[in-house]
Amino acid sequence: MSKVEVLLEEERTFYPPKEIVENSNVKQWMDAHDIPDIETLYQRSKDTEWFWGEVEKDLVEWYSPYDKVLDSSDAPFYRWFTNGKYNIVHDALDRHMGTPTEHKVAYIFESEQGNVTELTYRDLYNEVNRMANGLKSLGVGKSDRVALYMPMIPALPIAMLACARIGAVHSVVFSGYSPHALQDRIQDSGAKVLITADGFWRKGKVINLKALADEAVKGTDIEHTICYQWAQVEVSMSERDIWWHDLVAEQPDECETQVMDSEDPLFILYTSGTTGKPKGVVHAHTYSVGVALTLKWVFDLKPRDVWWCAADIGWITGHSYIVYGPLMLGVTSVLYEGAPAHPEPNRLWEMIARHGITVLYTSPTSIRMHMRFGDEWTQKDDMSSLRLLGTVGEPINPEAWIWYYENIGKSRCPIMDTWWQTETGSFVISPLPILPLKPGSATRPLPGFGAEVHDHEGKSVVNEGGSLVLTSPWPSMLHTLYNEPERYVEHYWTKSGDFISGDIARVDNDGYFWVQGRGDDVLNVSGHRIGNSEVESALVSHSSVSEAAVVGRPDDIKGEGIAAFVVLKMGVEPGDELMKILWNHVGEEIGKIARPDIIYFVDDLPKTRSGKIMRRVVRSVLVSKEVGDISTLANPEAVKEIEDAVKHNN
Numbered sequence: 001m002s003k004v005e006v007l008l009e010e011e012r013t014f015y016p017p018k019e020i021v022e023n024s025n026v027k028q029w030m031d032a033h034d035i036p037d038i039e040t041l042y043q044r045s046k047d048t049e050w051f052w053g054e055v056e057k058d059l060v061e062w063y064s065p066y067d068k069v070l071d072s073s074d075a076p077f078y079r080w081f082t083n084g085k086y087n088i089v090h091d092a093l094d095r096h097m098g099t100p101t102e103h104k105v106a107y108i109f110e111s112e113q114g115n116v117t118e119l120t121y122r123d124l125y126n127e128v129n130r131m132a133n134g135l136k137s138l139g140v141g142k143s144d145r146v147a148l149y150m151p152m153i154p155a156l157p158i159a160m161l162a163c164a165r166i167g168a169v170h171s172v173v174f175s176g177y178s179p180h181a182l183q184d185r186i187q188d189s190g191a192k193v194l195i196t197a198d199g200f201w202r203k204g205k206v207i208n209l210k211a212l213a214d215e216a217v218k219g220t221d222i223e224h225t226i227c228y229q230w231a232q233v234e235v236s237m238s239e240r241d242i243w244w245h246d247l248v249a250e251q252p253d254e255c256e257t258q259v260m261d262s263e264d265p266l267f268i269l270y271t272s273g274t275t276g277k278p279k280g281v282v283h284a285h286t287y288s289v290g291v292a293l294t295l296k297w298v299f300d301l302k303p304r305d306v307w308w309c310a311a312d313i314g315w316i317t318g319h320s321y322i323v324y325g326p327l328m329l330g331v332t333s334v335l336y337e338g339a340p341a342h343p344e345p346n347r348l349w350e351m352i353a354r355h356g357i358t359v360l361y362t363s364p365t366s367i368r369m370h371m372r373f374g375d376e377w378t379q380k381d382d383m384s385s386l387r388l389l390g391t392v393g394e395p396i397n398p399e400a401w402i403w404y405y406e407n408i409g410k411s412r413c414p415i416m417d418t419w420w421q422t423e424t425g426s427f428v429i430s431p432l433p434i435l436p437l438k439p440g441s442a443t444r445p446l447p448g449f450g451a452e453v454h455d456h457e458g459k460s461v462v463n464e465g466g467s468l469v470l471t472s473p474w475p476s477m478l479h480t481l482y483n484e485p486e487r488y489v490e491h492y493w494t495k496s497g498d499f500i501s502g503d504i505a506r507v508d509n510d511g512y513f514w515v516q517g518r519g520d521d522v523l524n525v526s527g528h529r530i531g532n533s534e535v536e537s538a539l540v541s542h543s544s545v546s547e548a549a550v551v552g553r554p555d556d557i558k559g560e561g562i563a564a565f566v567v568l569k570m571g572v573e574p575g576d577e578l579m580k581i582l583w584n585h586v587g588e589e590i591g592k593i594a595r596p597d598i599i600y601f602v603d604d605l606p607k608t609r610s611g612k613i614m615r616r617v618v619r620s621v622l623v624s625k626e627v628g629d630i631s632t633l634a635n636p637e638a639v640k641e642i643e644d645a646v647k648h649n650n
């Protein structure tokens with residue numbers, strides 16, 4: 001195996017404003033602990049016992065204290081906060097009662113149709129308790145699994161917290177998944193109750209969710225389906241189906257929180273691998289420590305902030321940073337039901353103005369989509385309330401970073417490019433609002449976390465592409481794969497005890513990490529391994545390009561050639577001339593070796609529901625293999641686009 005070539009060099013550096021640095025939560029913590037500078041913090045945090053023992057004090061409350069911060073005796077089955085008695089819902093809700101937070105707004109909810117409702121921490125507490133009692137009345141108890149298939153409405157966090165309160169394990173399945181995907185996940189987790197809704201709004205249309213749920217439960221062990229009435233669509237209710245409002249009607253507002261052990265599972269969240277069946281990632285109640293710390297330090301949340309994590313709760317981002325993290329910190333979050341550019345491209349920006357949002361966390365895909373609409377859409381609304389921005393999900397192209405910085409943050413707001421995974425539970429490699437930023441780099445592993453880039457011999461390398469591994473355990477780490485402990489060990493851990501992320505990255509001389517994408521998304525051109533995302537970034541850096549997917553295609557001479565599928569900005573005409581220009585542009589940006597052998601112009605690229613470009617699908621079409629399972633695609637019609645483009649050019 002040869003080295004991964006480093007082709008894209010980004011030279012620009014951005015410094016956070018002084019007021020942000022001086023008032024930041026991380027700086028305050030450093031001052032309180034006599035830590036003079038960030039380098040000292042990075043160093044001292046390598047003492048795991050001390051660091052996590054010290055930070056948890058400000059973040060969580062125990063029913064009874066733990067013995068040890070970390071027990072590694074059964075690694076990689078690490079045990080955190082051994083023998084502590086705990087429940088995350090105590091921190092998210094119970095402890096706020098009787099404090100000023102009790103009557104503070106927890107969620108500002110906006111429906112796609114534009115209705116706004118506010119729920120205080122007290123409202124949420126009461127609703128969660130009623131639902132927890134309702135679940136108990138159906139016989140749900142500690143360690144039972146409950147599947148959730150719900151839209152982005154307050155009932156979803158309420159259902160999650162109700163499960164957690166009674167010690168049940170929730171398994172949220174994204175509402176955009178097919179009945180088949182839901183069924184697989186129900187079966188794998190052995191859930192006996194499913195919570196869903198009648199329907200929800202998406203791009204002005206109502207999706208009948210209950211009908212999909214009905215199809216999924218056939219042949220499973222689901223004993224009851226609880227249905228939340230939301231979109232008022234007609235649904236069929238069988239004998240084992242119960243309306244949410246009927247279930248909770250007579251239930252009291254109080255429900256005792258189940259005392260859990262530190263290691264007890266909080267949820268299962270399925271994530272797809274490149275091969276095999278989805279992996280049921282298990283997180284424990286004490287994952288809270290990592291989630292709360294990272295949110296508090298990276299996004300620097302203060303009591304007056306209005307936080308908007310514009311992800312779906314069906315993904316880990318929503319679990320950690322819409323539900324558990326913000327509630328633990330007692331902040332006000334925005335929750336939005338619908339599509340990001342509906343009815344007009346400025347929906348997000350309008351919402352920032354309407355709710356006075358101060359911190360926005362979104363994805364590169366969303367940013368690139370908005371770039372495509374044109375800058376004028378970002379100039380209609382007053383976004384001066386913003387002070388920090390964030391991104392997650394895939395490498396952000398430097399051009400998209402700069403666009404976000406200038407057009408949304410108006411060159412005032414630092415961008416927190418957070419690298420993490422379903423498996424890590426919380427941010428791992430991420431800026432702090434006191435660090436200089438380089439567009440396209442997620443900067444450095446946060447204090448308390450460790451990462452390195454390894455070559456194929458497992459040696460740590462600098463300025464060379466390789467495999468991104470995590471070198472020390474962390475409290476929000478996955479505990480195992482549900483029912484597959486051997487797969488957990490084999491898939492994720494090297495013999496020498498490092499966690500394999502599956503991503504390809506490079507560390508520069510300043511210790512900054514540049515994540516290039518998944519390991520299976522690496523091209524091999526004439527023996528040079530090139531990250532697909534680097535070629536894509538080069539294409540997107542051209543003013544006529546909005547999005548690009550780059551995949552390999554068999555080439556007799558080079559081993560692998562490069563094919564690029566390019567979506568142009570609105571109003572730009574495709575043609576041979578432009579093809580030549582882009583080809584040259586990539587050559588200039590990252591070198592001749594990376595110039596695409598062929599460029600296809602298309603109107604859309606196949607994407608997962610979380611917005612990741614599905615290169616696997618693009619590649620399968622290109623080399624005329626079976627496309628395989630596309631049930632998880634957000635836009636299956638894009639596959640046809642690729643097929644047509646390929647056919648047309650051959």
Ligand code: WTA
Pocket residue numbers: 271315316317391392393394395396417418419420421422423442501502503515516517518610
């Ligand atoms: C990718 C999402 C570059 C990466 C939280 C990772 C990123 C996968 C970034 C996990 C980032 C996430 N820069 N790549 N800031 N954030 N990724 O499990 O390939 O849905 O392995 O978790 O997304 O995706 P997952």
